[in-house]
Amino acid sequence: MAGKAQAAVLTGPRQIEFQEFVLPEIGPEEGLIRMEAAGLCGTDYEQYAGHLTGTPWDITPIIPGHEIQGRVERIGAEASRRRGLKEGDRVVVEAIIPCGQCFQCAIGATTLCESGLGYGLYVRSNSAPHLWGGYATHLYLHPRALVHKVPDNIPTDILSLFNPLSNAVRWAYELPQTGIGDVIVIAGPGQRGLLSVVAAREAGAGTVIITGTKQDKHRLALAKELGADATIEVDSEDPVRRVLEITGGRKADVVLDVSAGATAPIIQAVDMVRRGGKIVLAGLKSFKPVGNLITDKIVINEIQMLGVLSAGWVSIEKAIDILKRRGHELQALCSHTLPLEEADKAVRLLGREISDGPEVVHLALTVDKSI
Ligand SMILES: [Zn+2]
Ligand SMILES: [Zn+2]
Structure with missing residues (x-):
């Protein structure tokens, strides 16, 4: 041939x-x-x-x-x-x-x-x-x-977008079982963080909050367009206090960390997730240890911490379905x-x-x- x-x-x-x-x-x-x-x-x-x-x-x-x-x-x-x-x-x-x-x-x-x-x-x-x-x-x-x-x-x-969206489907929805009315905080507005806003909305989340730095202004604005209810700029605001304010003290059902390199979001996640809530870890930290993590908080509050790397067949099929129905809304990404x-x-x-x-x-x- x-x-x-x-x-x-x-x-x-x-x-x-x-x-x-x-x-x-x-x-x-x-x-x-x-x-x-x-x-x-x-x-x-x-x-x-x-x-x-x-x-x-x-x-x-x-x-x-x-x-x-x-x-x-x-x-x-x-x-x-x-x-x-x-x-x-x-x-x-x-x-x-x-x-x-x-x-x-x-x-x-x-x-x-x-x-x-x-x-x-x-x-x-x-x-x-x-x-x-x-x-x-x-x-x-x-x-x-x-x-x-x-x-x-x-x-x-x-x-x-099928690959990052399939990750978002698995990380923001399937694995933490995010459902109708849930509060989810997404740390990091990269493409996976932004698509996690979409996946969380698809899952029926009641409140979607996303955090980023001053540099992320454009991405945080995009997150709003994609359906985030609130954005937090971590350089100028205390993310834990803001989540408490936004949720009326209830805290988040799910916190998804998709930030690259920063370890502070993990420490904060432990304080902003509700008792029995879930923290999904997806952001790589260049093998840095997470300083000052108090694991007793995880034990006492029965917090579940889940590591994720990729997504497989079912998540990809769901991502393709989302792209079929509302792909046009994702053009700005x-x-x-x-x-x-x-x-x-x-x-x-x-x-x-x-x-x-x-x-x-x-x-x-x-x-x-x-x-
Ligand atoms: Zn990739
Ligand atoms: Zn094998």
Whole structure:
């Protein structure tokens, strides 16, 4: 089969090189995806900047891109039958390719699969069939890859929210079981924090509060547009006191920390969550300890603390459903789309190393059909 794929390959920290790969032959259980877009998140920047040292994701050369959407370009007969997919179908592909056999897969926790196979972070580009990442014109569809069929009519940039929105669905709704009338505080107005406002509203939360810093003015205003009832600027206000005021002393049923690096929100969460409430920890802190955390408060108040990293099949299906119904309301989040050729600039924009005017909230690399 003729044809070549083009890919942005990360060959070392801060080094992106464009390379060509021959399109692979596709066996009966495999497929080939024509990329439409790859969404970017903080992990893309950490990977680019070489900050993943000491993690399993510290590998090069690699085609980055783990938030994948595209169309089925070729599919083997067996894969087509089993997956109910045909050429031309629009899909999103999960980052992790579960082995199906390890302990975590066996108990259904495929996102915790120990096998280390997946897209964008897991397999070197010198390992055939090479196309293991989303910063490319094509993606190899492994027989065990998890693929969701998606409607044609969701705009490219809106659909590229599927990954962060699936995280928000799991973190703000599914795991803490947020329900009708609940009070939820979201610490950190990054794309996941903002989408958590949307997920909490979908869940029926009664009061949605979001916190941020002075720098986050634009994002806090966006949060209001997306349905937050109150915003707290932590530089000038005491977030615990404000939550007590807003809730009339009842405190929050759920506190979700999606802030990056800061540990104060965790200390504050313990004081702003009600007895028996839940704290969901999703923001990474560069392995810093959380100073002055008094665990007796957690014990005495029967607070549940839950760590989360990603989201799986069910959360992604719910995210796609939200995008189908109200994707158009999320347009303001999609601040940037750049072509694949500008991968290097895209990652640096995301990392706030450079700016091109409007603040980056959500960024997607798109693949032009003409490449
Ligand atoms: Zn991501
Ligand atoms: Zn597994």
